[in-house]
Amino acid sequence: MKIRVDLDLCQGHSVCIEEAPEVFSVEDQADDYPKVKVLNFHPSAELQGQVRLAARYCPNKVITVIEDNE
Amino acid sequence: MKKIPIVSGAKPDTGHIEEYSANFVQFLLRAEAECGPLAEYNLAGQETILLSGVEAQEFFFRGSDENLSRAAAYQAMVPVFGPGVIFDAPPDKMKSQLKIQVDALRYQNMKNYAPVIAQEVEDWIADWGDEGELDFMDEFLDLTIHTATHCLLGKDFRDKMTAEFKTLYRDLEAGLQAIAFVDPYMQQPIFEQRDRARERLEEIITAMIDERRNSDIEYNDALATFMTGTYADGSCLTSTEVTGLVIATIFAGHHTSSGTSTWMLTELARHPKEAAGIVEELNAIYQQDETLSHNALREMPKMESFLNEVLRVHPPLVVLMRRVINDIEFDGHAIPAGKTVAISIFGSHRNSEYFPDPEKFDPSRTEPETMFAYIPFGGGRHKCGGNAFALLQQKAIFSALLRRYSFEIVDHSDSYVDDLSGMVLRPQSPCRLRYKRRVS
Incomplete structure (x- = not known):
C-alpha cells in the first residue's frame, strides 16, 4: 500500500490522526490551516485497515490509498 | 484570444441585475445554455463571467488567492460579520481567523456534538403527540439555531437564549440578497434592519x-476556541473579532442547514420507499448502539x-464568486x-454528463470520479470548513427524528418549491408536512 495526500485540500480536520495515529499527524502552520503529515508512506499490513478508514472518513478527501495491486 | x-x-445602465435579482437560478442556467462554458453578464456595473463545466470549475477552484480574491467578491458579508472580520481583515489575519474557526470544528471537538444535537431533537419533538402538521421551514430554522448555539456557544448560552436572538439572526440573514452584492451599504430597510441586528448581537x-x-x-x-486562538504574532482576537467569528460561524451554518433539513424531510415524505429503507438501516444501527454516538x-x-x-x-448555495486581481486566461x-x-x-449539479436525467431525484446515483462536478460545499482549498459538521448534524437530526415519526406531504407535491428571494436556497414557507408517531 502507498499513501498520497493533496495538501492543498487539507484543512486539518484531524479525522486521520484519530483513525491511524501511527501513520498520520497534523501539524500547525504559521498562517494557514493545519496540515496532515504522513509519518509512514508504506504502512505495515496491520495498520492498513486503519489507513483505509482514515482515507474514507477524511471530510476533504485529502488522502488517497494506492493498493499494491493497483 | 477568443471573445467571451x-x-x-x-439593459443600458443596470445590465442583467433585474433579471438576476428576480430569479438568479434560472438566469445562470440560461446564461450557460445560451453562451456555453464562459458567459459574461453585468450586475449593475460588476462584469461577471460564469464558468461552467468541470474543467472551468476546476480552474476556478484551483486559482491562487493572489489571482482570484474571495474577500473582494464577498464584501456583502462585511456588514454581517463586522469590521476586521474574515473578508474585511488583512489577508494574513483572515487566514488565521479561518484557521481558528475550523479548529472549533475539528474531529476531536466534533465528537461531542452528536449527542447534543440528538438531545435538541428530543426536546423539540417532546410535545408533538401522536400526529400533527407543521411548517417545517419555520421549525428547522429554530432547531438549527438551537443546535448551532448549543454546540458552538455552550449549554449555558443555549439555556439562556431568548426569542430575541432568533429574530436578530433572521434579520441579519434577510439582508443577504442579490442587491447586497452590488452595494451592501445603500439605504434600504433590509440593510438598516441587518445593521441593527448586528449591533445588538454584538x-x-x-x-x-x-x-x-x-x-x-x-x-x-467553539467560543472558548475563538477566545484562546492567536494570530501568528501570538496576540489574541479582540472581542469584536471573536463576536464576528461567532456570528460568521452560526451564519454559515444556519440558513444553509435549515434549508437542507427542510428539503431532506420533504423529499423523505415524497419518497416513502426510500424513507422506509433508511429507517430499517437506523434500526439495525441502534440495536447495537442505543445512544447516538459519533461512531x-x-x-x-x-x-x-x-x-x-x-x-x-437543492444545493443551499447556488453561486460562488471570486474577484479577478491579476489578468488570467482560460481556454x-x-x-x-x-x-x-x-x-x-x-x-453543475444539473450537468447531464455527470448526472443523467438531472431533474430526477435518484438517491442511487454514484458520485462522479472528478471532485469538481458534485460540489455542494464548494471545492479546493476554500471548501466549506463546516462540511463535516453539516453532514454530521443532518445525520444526527434524522437519526433521532425518523425513528420516532413518519412524514407525509400535505399539499400537492409540485407546490414544494425553492424560495428564490434570498441568496441561500430553501423551500418556500409554509412547507407543510404531516407527522405520525411510529408504532414500534
Whole structure:
C-alpha cells in the first residue's frame, strides 16, 4: 500500500490522526490551516485497515490509498 | 484570444441585475445554455463571467488567492460579520481567523456534538403527540439555531437564549440578497434592519465574552476556541473579532442547514420507499448502539446517499464568486483584472454528463470520479470548513427524528418549491408536512 495526500485540500480536520495515529499527524502552520503529515508512506499490513478508514472518513478527501495491486 | 460571449437581455445602465435579482437560478442556467462554458453578464456595473463545466470549475477552484480574491467578491458579508472580520481583515489575519474557526470544528471537538444535537431533537419533538402538521421551514430554522448555539456557544448560552436572538439572526440573514452584492451599504430597510441586528448581537455576545473572561470555569466549546486562538504574532482576537467569528460561524451554518433539513424531510415524505429503507438501516444501527454516538453516525450508506441527492438537487448555495486581481486566461479567453468570475453549483449539479436525467431525484446515483462536478460545499482549498459538521448534524437530526415519526406531504407535491428571494436556497414557507408517531 502507498499513501498520497493533496495538501492543498487539507484543512486539518484531524479525522486521520484519530483513525491511524501511527501513520498520520497534523501539524500547525504559521498562517494557514493545519496540515496532515504522513509519518509512514508504506504502512505495515496491520495498520492498513486503519489507513483505509482514515482515507474514507477524511471530510476533504485529502488522502488517497494506492493498493499494491493497483 | 477568443471573445467571451455576452448573455442577451442587458439593459443600458443596470445590465442583467433585474433579471438576476428576480430569479438568479434560472438566469445562470440560461446564461450557460445560451453562451456555453464562459458567459459574461453585468450586475449593475460588476462584469461577471460564469464558468461552467468541470474543467472551468476546476480552474476556478484551483486559482491562487493572489489571482482570484474571495474577500473582494464577498464584501456583502462585511456588514454581517463586522469590521476586521474574515473578508474585511488583512489577508494574513483572515487566514488565521479561518484557521481558528475550523479548529472549533475539528474531529476531536466534533465528537461531542452528536449527542447534543440528538438531545435538541428530543426536546423539540417532546410535545408533538401522536400526529400533527407543521411548517417545517419555520421549525428547522429554530432547531438549527438551537443546535448551532448549543454546540458552538455552550449549554449555558443555549439555556439562556431568548426569542430575541432568533429574530436578530433572521434579520441579519434577510439582508443577504442579490442587491447586497452590488452595494451592501445603500439605504434600504433590509440593510438598516441587518445593521441593527448586528449591533445588538454584538452586545449580547460581548457580554458573554466578558462574563467568561471574569470566570474560572473552563469551557471546551467553539467560543472558548475563538477566545484562546492567536494570530501568528501570538496576540489574541479582540472581542469584536471573536463576536464576528461567532456570528460568521452560526451564519454559515444556519440558513444553509435549515434549508437542507427542510428539503431532506420533504423529499423523505415524497419518497416513502426510500424513507422506509433508511429507517430499517437506523434500526439495525441502534440495536447495537442505543445512544447516538459519533461512531454510529459514520456509516449510514442509505441515509448518506439520500442526503447527497438532496444536496445535489437543492444545493443551499447556488453561486460562488471570486474577484479577478491579476489578468488570467482560460481556454484561450483573456479574463482581465477587475472582473468577477463565478460558478453555479446549481448548474453543475444539473450537468447531464455527470448526472443523467438531472431533474430526477435518484438517491442511487454514484458520485462522479472528478471532485469538481458534485460540489455542494464548494471545492479546493476554500471548501466549506463546516462540511463535516453539516453532514454530521443532518445525520444526527434524522437519526433521532425518523425513528420516532413518519412524514407525509400535505399539499400537492409540485407546490414544494425553492424560495428564490434570498441568496441561500430553501423551500418556500409554509412547507407543510404531516407527522405520525411510529408504532414500534
